[in-house]
Amino acid sequence: MPSSRHADAASTRPLDILQQVFGYAAFRGQQQAVVDHVTAGGDALVLMPTGGGKSLCYQVPAIARHRAGQGVTLVVSPLIALMHDQVGALDEAGVKSAFLNSTLEGDEARRVERDLMAGNLVLLYAAPERILTPRFLAMLDSLHERGLLSLVAIDEAHCVSQWGHDFREEYLGLSQLHERFPSVPRIALTATADAHTRADIVERLALESAQQFVASFDRPNIRYVIVEKDEPRQQLLRLLRDEHEGDAGIVYCQSRKKVEDTAAWLAGEGLNALPYHAGLDAAVRRQNQDRFLRDEGVVMVATIAFGMGIDKPDVRFVAHLDLPKNIEGYYQETGRAGRDGGPATAWMAYGLADVVNQRRMIDEGEADEEFKRLQRAKLDALLALAEAHDCRRVRLLAYFDEASQPCGNCDNCLHPPAVWDATDAARKALSCIYRFHQQSGFGFGAGHLIDVLRGKVTDKVTQRGHERLSTFGIGADVAEQQWRSVLRQLIALGHVRSVGEFNTLELTDSARAVLRGGVPVLLRVPAEAPPRGRRSNRGTGSSRGGTAKPPPLPLDEAGLARFAALKAWRAEVAKSHNLPAYVVFHDATLAEMAREAPDSLDALAGISGVGGKKLDAYGSDLLRVLAAAG
CATH class of the missing domain: 1.10.150.80 (HRDC domain)
Structure with a gap:
């Protein structure tokens, strides 16, 4: 690479800017094509995985167009933390940029506005709700009239789609920008969007004429691991101690209470763990996030309120203690691991209760039936990934319409699971659910069903007279854990559904084919806990993050x-x-x-x-x- 000290400081060539400002010798993947198209004034929709270099796709054109006298680039960003990090990084690189958000005092905000109106800024970051205020739009009008509104970049564009995993209503108003400034080019960027979400982004942001750039969704450095829940806290602790001791990582939980309880428990086990959720005091959230970003070896236990726009490159693991809603959410969240290209783990524990709860939340939601139907289909795709016997990565990429070969780096490739023919067991379970409804006119939950199948005499069994059912005890040869696996798979496959406040089970139309023996049911054999022991290819370190981590390159x-x-x-x-x-x-x-x-x-x-x-x-x-x- 030529010395950036001798580069033309006023060059508008994208490659010169990449080398001179950011210090990189060449673009990666589709970056060059995106940058050239947007710099020339074209609209673009960019799908590029986390860590793929999306920011450069608008930052380089912003610098080139500013140097050509075309003014400021407006970046729509959903999170304050992301704005701060991006502006801090640009300032380090010598690019005049700023943000406008609620963290600025009045004098600071007015100084940013003066720089904006004077045309001094290369990039300005702001959230959609601020951008769409009359005062902000009036400033944009003035810039546009003077030819100083160069480009609009819409980051995390999936937020505009109700079909996506992180819909934000305020994003819907961004179509006003195109109506107001039709000659200003736009680039919308996201790390995750299936075909349905992508079409929604195009429609809602009026990007029908935009060129679409879809990079590979593969993150080969991430090892995908999905385990059945069996004392999930202990399973998580084994992962952290045996494979990620001293590493920075994120643990996702569904509820705020579970976040706080899990963080406290991990801290009690000697890990440097912190909680993060929207219900915490804002100062506490900010302090915990700053510690995660600045310190080594911090484990952040969080709801999905944490993570979007987190640029920390050395997150070595992302763990889910609860099932996400869909594959887009799972992919987005796991993609926060290994942004630096180093080895990382995406680990998830899930069980029957996760499946039941997710289906119930969809069924009891206030959305229309079409939306619920699509959400069920998205959940089914995630369940199929979780229950898969074959390569996780092949299935994950297929969801995004990308063909691939077995990766050799997921749990199923590294340790192919044993399977058993559960067709007979499935028929017994379905028959017992049918008998419940035939006798009582209503269903019962999974725990009671398993008790009846295994011939366990409980007060509830005798009170209901279920010991007299023909299905009582017909599954005594199957362990309780295996029965839970059978029921989870039957729900995942849509043959059984959970309904009502008490999660009672009932048959669906497709159950008939299984009962007749026409549909085979093959299930994974529940895996035993792996032996304790540290991986030999990782450096040692304290769980409190006190030992230096190995470098990303081999060094003498x-x-x-x-x-x-x-x-x-x-x-x-x-x-x-x-x-x-x-x-x-x-x-x-x-x-x-x-x-x-x-x-x-x-x-x-x-x-x-x-x-x-x-x-x-x-x-x-x-x-x-x-x-x-x-």
Whole structure:
């Protein structure tokens, strides 16, 4: 890469900007095509996985168009945390940008507005609800009249779709921007959208003429693991201690209470765990999020209120203690692991109660029947992924219409599951549910059904006279855990549904084919807990995050010393600038410096991730640190 110190500071060529400002030698994947199209004034819809470099797809065109005198790029962003990180990173790279949100005091907000109206800003970040206020729209009108509204970038564009996993009503008003400024190009970006959601984005944002860029959804560095719930807290603890000790990660729970209880329990087990949900005091949420972003080895236990726009690159695991609503949500949430390309784990524990609860929430919701039908189909796809015997990644990518081959890196590929023919057991369960309704006119829950099948005499069994049913005891040879697996699969396949406040079970129309023996039911054999033991390919570390993590590149002893010195220097800079360490430099950039040991500014400019502003700001210090570390 040519030295960014000698690059043309006013160049509008995207590749020059990429090298000079961001310090990268070349675009990745479809970035080049997107950037060229948008820089030239075209509309675009970009689907690119988390960690795929979506931000550069609008940041590079924003810089190019600003240098060409076309004004500011407005970035629609849903979260304050994302705005802060993006603006902090751009400031480090020497790009004049700002945000307008509720964290700014009056004087600060007015200064940003003055810079905006003067045409000084390259990018301005704001949330949709602020953008659509009369005052903000009036400022945009003034900019547009003077030819200074260059581009509109709509980040997390799936939020505009009611079919997606994170619908936000305020996004619906963004169509006003196109109606008001039809000549201003727009780029909408998201990491997840199936065909239905994609069509909804196009319609709601009036992007019918936009060129669509759909990158591969594959994240080969992520290992997908899905386990049946069997003391899920202990299962999670085994994962953290045996495979991710000292690593940063996210644990997702469905309820706020479960978040707090799980975080407290993990902390009691010696982990550096913090809670995050919308019900916490705003100052506590902000403090916990800052610790997660800035400290090493923090485990954030959270609802899905946490995560969108989190750019922390070294999240080594994402764990789900509850079943997400659909594959888009699952993919979006798991995609927050391994943004740096290093090995990461997407782990989920789920059980019968998860299936029942998710179906009940759909059935009891206030949406129309068409919406419920689609949500059930999306849940079914996720359940099929969870129950799969074959490659998880093949099934996950197929959901997004992408063909692939078995990955060799998911749990099913690494440890192919044993299966058993559960057709006879399934027929017994369905027959027992039928007998309940035949005798009483209503159904019963899974626990009572299993008691009857296994011939267990309880007060409830005798009170209902169910010991006299022909199905009483016909499943005594099947363990309770296996029965739960059978019922979970029958619900997942849609042969049984759970209804009402008490989650009683009833048959669906498709159950008849199973009862007649025409539909085989093959189930996974419940896996035993893996033996305790640490993976040999990971560095050791304290569960409190006190031990240094291994670098992303293999380094010799001298290189490791340089890497440690560079990380210590970066920590001081990040603290003084009030930024997460990765905003200063990613680990991968420090590791390359440690390996190459550049001894001049020109040599340092050749390191990936060292742009012109950072070279000027930090170059001399970096050379001093490298020389001192040997």
